[in-house]
Amino acid sequence: MALLSMQNISKAFPGVKALDQVSLDVQAGEIHAIVGENGAGKSTLMKVLSGVYPYGQYDGEIVYSGQPARFGGISDSEKQGIIIIHQELALVPELSIAENIFLGNECASRGVIDWRRTNRRTEELLKKVGLSEAPTTRVDNIGVGKQQLVEIAKALSKDVKLLILDEPTAALQENDSRKLLDLMLELKAQGVTSIIISHKLNEVRYVADSVTVIRDGQTVSNLDAAAGLSEDEIVRDMVGRDMTHRFPDHDRTPGQRLFEVKNWNVWHPEHAERQIIKNASFNVRAGEVVGIAGLMGSGRTELAMSIFGRSYGRNISGSVELHGNEIDVSSVDRAIAAGVSYVTEDRKALGLVLDETIRFNTTLANLKGVSTGSILKRNEETGVAEKYREVLAIRTPSVFQKTVNLSGGNQQKVVLAKWLFTSPEVLILDEPTRGIDVGAKYEIYTIINDLAADGKGVIMISSEMPELLGMCDRIYVMNEGALVGELNAGQASQERIMSLIVNE
Template sequence: MSDIILEMRNITKEFPGVKALSDVNLSVQRGDIHAICGENGAGKSTLMKVLSGVYPHGTYDGQIFFDGEEVKFNSINQSEAKGIVIIHQELALVPQLSIAENIFLGNEQRENGYINWNKTNQRAAQLLRQVGLDENPTTLIQDIGVGKQQLVEIAKALSKEVKLLILDEPTAALNDTDSAHLLGLLRALREDGITSIMISHKLGEIISIADANTIIRDGMTIETIQKGPEMQQSRIIKGMVGRDLEHLYPDHTPNIGEELFRIEDWSVMHPTIPGRKTIDGASLNVRAGEIVGIAGLMGAGRTELAMSIFGEAWGHKVSGTAYLRGKEVKLPTVHEAIDAGLAYATEDRKRFGLNLIDDIRRNISAASLERLKTPLGAVNANEEIKRAEGFRGSMRIKAPSVMTLAGQLSGGNQQKVVLSKWMMTEPEVLILDEPTRGIDVGAKYEIYTIINALADAGKGVIVISSELPELLGICDRIYTLAFGRITGVLDRGEANQENLMTLMTKEREAA
């Protein structure tokens, strides 16, 4: 049996007006964890959709060889029958069904024409043990977190006697603990002889786990690097973006002015759990031209704090005082928060930040329609297009026009549309929640440049991020949040990962 389980030769895939893949080659060794990386829009997911039959044979040029024979898949069912299973970034689970029902959906455990539920649940329990998930198979998917849902997807793949497991950004939405568990599971599957392909933007994870890493740029194969001293972050970045990034973060000299925005003794009650205080007496401020970070572990209350400030969009019985340029402001609704000069870019751009089935133009103007009204109360379409085209150019949004659907853009370009939407409201304070989540290093650099430009324009910018190096790289000050409380604030010069983590894990002091 050949040591090569998969070979894709000269794969070319075109969409109307766009060549997504151009003579891409990929060779995967049996039993390896093979990483694929590249910027958003480079063609990584398209290549995997070609492999798995989402794009059927005949819609692309080139050849695919799997397990020693040429394959021509016309559907996902055909690729799965050969042992190729893909887990997409957007998980394909039914929330209202149980774990066991999801694992065997479309592959039901039948006897005499009926589903054998005892067999279904027993087999599901075995698969859950295999992936290290301690849950009852009858638990509903909607009652478990995203990290556990990823493990259910892998259990589902194992139920199909998988030979090649493809994971598209498997840790993008996971915290550090869940990510470590999932990577440990991939190592265990490798010991069992299962080959994996992992698409990821997290270069540290690639270097730690991958046996080989193929870099794709602009729809073309750049190189494949084998595990060893050659697999370094600097080399991977150069391959992805076509240039050296000597600094992951752009140089920036802040010009910080007077205090712009402040909250004092800010407390928020949980919206559904009676008596639970999610934010407890938080106080922070941001000055004109300053980039302020908020660091905290999962569950610390970072997003809840930001959304409660932005028109009480989260929580109830919000108390405390907010000041803008020294004057107290009331922020009881999102509309009033926008009118006061605040903007909030959500961490979940696909669910809450964008309308993916609408065009760039309408997404950018969505929060500023009042500014576009004609005397008769209608939206001035010409002005709307003009303003949106202005942002498309200034923000370097890669799209042929503002009539392009937001759902057709890469993650980095979607994030630029979200930022454009809020910049169009002409805010004084922008709260950016995980602004670079799920986007590649090149697009991250562009987002950092935009954040710096906002600060240089005199805005106050608050950045929430799970990545401490990111906060250390772009922020002038960093607040730490733990268990709903502000536990410290450090200037750029005194902050490092160790002292930030110390403050992020600081428990409530005894009275």
Template sequence: MSTPILSMRSITKTFPGVKALQDVSLDVARGEIHAICGENGAGKSTLMKVLSGVYPHGSFDGEILFEGEECRFSSISDSEKRGIVIIHQELALSPYLSIAENIYLGNEQARRGWVNWQKTNLEAAKLLARVGLDENPATPVQHITVGKQQLVEIAKALSKQVKLLILDEPTAALNDEDSSHLLDLILHLKAQGVTSIIISHKLNEIRKVADAVTIIRDGRTIETLRLADGVTQERIIRGMVGRELASLYPERDPRPGEEALRIEDWSVRHPQDATRMVVQNATINVRRGEVVGLAGLMGAGRTELAMSVFGRTYGQAVSGRVLKDGQEIDTSTVAGAIRHGIAYATEDRKYYGLNLIEDIKRNISTAGLRKLAPRGWVDSNRETLVAEDYRKSMNIKTPSVAAVVGKLSGGNQQKVVLSKWMFSDPDVLILDEPTRGIDVGAKYEIYSIIARLASEGKAIIVISSELPELLGICDRIYTLADGRVTGEVPIAEATQETLMHHMTREKE
């Protein structure tokens, strides 16, 4: 191993009631791609915030050495001046500014207080070419995809003469094609001498690009492994969770009962463009005790189908029928859908699924407040008891239900979302990307919860972009393409190749 460009020694960071990091040490070699793995809440992002100055010197114990010199960063701008740039999972771009403006925001190409726009656009174009993004620098960021926005963030980092690039879950919201392009870019930057630290739960991606992986568990450094030594995915998982996972998916004994929900001849038009059909004549059903998957490429209409059924929260000119236990029901409002026993856990838990500035207790009670307020007033004591029961049964890792949800890890936030809908006592749960952005250990817990709910007779629809996930937890899988149902595949006949074939063809 070459001389480290970065050494972090005995880093300890404490929040009220929680020791997030305890005596963590990390060495990163110059010019390598170094992955950091661990379960949600292990302290990975906290460690990177310490490094980048989000948590300033003095708010933690330990020392940081960069290029052989001790660093005492008091802000992000301090670390950026040294060439350390962090790209967070939630991208820090202004949607209304152009690509070029975003790249040089805070680092304007200006002289005597006047911005040189010609130079700004010219230099931005050079950076875009370097990251392989063929876009006009004057294009507003809101008009490009999330995958392209990720590349703009990297171009922005390159504009700051980056030496150490930190990427927190860089592919979490990307499709396979964009993910592959981003990973290739990171490898390309490595060839140019840029050192990278990647936080990721996608172990196959880590094994593809990383030179080393440091595992953090419960706020402590467990070990650092060199990928050249033939480290397997199972070996990394064992380090992350502290135990063997014999299978990535829990065993199930599916026993589907009567049909619980049928969506029939469902059509939805785009909310801004009434001429565009987003879902067209879709028919699916799910039985009690059954887990049914919805597979499709980006833009296939899976989320749009779910949202339009659940209170018509997406689209216009919605038509078709929803039948519950053989009887047609009205789900045109969210309250009506909940009243009929339907729950929808959104793919965007931070924006739609949770109130991030509220505590766990209030988030869990939201969808079932009627059960806590028989006379119009919420029984706060019972609300606390209910939340406490879910904290224990769902293994939400937090000392108190009074903790603010926005401070929880992604996996624990997802458990709060599921707790909220389970408290509403639904018969049908629609789970949209239920494990997006969470680690393998937390995924197993979510899968176990899904299996338990199915065994209790709940009907469950799972939307996922990960085909292995659908194959691992579902009993049947529907495929969608261009808003149409193109296939219905029993799990015994389902393979990734079969599903992809249906996902890329027109309905016959």
């Protein structure tokens, strides 16, 4: 018997039909995956289910536990045991784990919180999700992977019957992702039904009993794991075409050494005794894509940020050369002027001004390019934004649309447009495809290949080893702040990269 049935769900926003007659059934006790490209309507469908978009704001019918479900808000769905964990975690960093778990659902008597009971229940919940942290530990003192587990503990505190996870592993390393997926399987054994939205098809195959594929706001297919789940079949349904190769073909012939970092050392910005980057040296040739592999915490992002205008760290030493001449990267402005740009791993917090337009964001890093003196030329700014909209195939009705309304893949293209407008010779890409679907990834990969073909040097940091292996000409391996190995494309494999990390 289906625990949940959503039939002919339609939801429209001004000028956009986000969902068009979407239907799916979720059986009691199963893990049901929903996949699709960015903007396909997956998150909108779950917001309809959970009451974020209340009954009356959509068409169609929801039946839950055999009864019509007409939720007026999230509190209504939570009372029925439906708990949604959004991609952007809803934890308060400054509060403790216990305070976060019971926020709005306090263990209290006559308005007074019973902290002994709160902490005892928190310990029980943390044990269920495999955490040993003290209930009084502040959330900002634990990593993102553990924060995801705290969110699940919070859901368990509300007697969850249907757990919805929206891209739960998007920001996690492989080890943390596997722990979370294993926890989902444990909860399934305990009778908890789950819906997972994910772009990572290997993870979908690992946990899912059934899969619904959504494309352009419509149900394309419902697949049963018992019949076998083919990644190629899922991808074809997601993007509407066969993708025999996940990575676009490239035939590169890198030129002369373009960019070189020598003996780079960086200390922690607050803890002066901690050295974060240890004597790192590497180079990039013109027309070459160079990868940096490593586990979370290995120092990859810190290396990139410290090179880009000393955006991270203190007591930085070493040199950076372009075309054999040392360049000044001591500030962001100077790094940009020297020909170096950096696409951050966190596009929403650090890469974009989400409440501003595509036009605003596209020219933000190079306002001089659309100004005369201190006067901004609006027509030129619009022309630049339109140019990159076309070149990068940014899907939007207008460059005056706010970037917050774009899909993740299109937001990433706007970030790329911003830095391409600075005319860099070297582009550092930190997790360039994080949180975007396979179709959008392919488009980003094509842009990277075009940059290399144009003679640019590209440095690509990624937690996804298949991505590095599929895109890079050489891969440096990083561990504990040091570069511990270098592999050519022909030598590189996941096993060799991991061996360099663990045997360093």
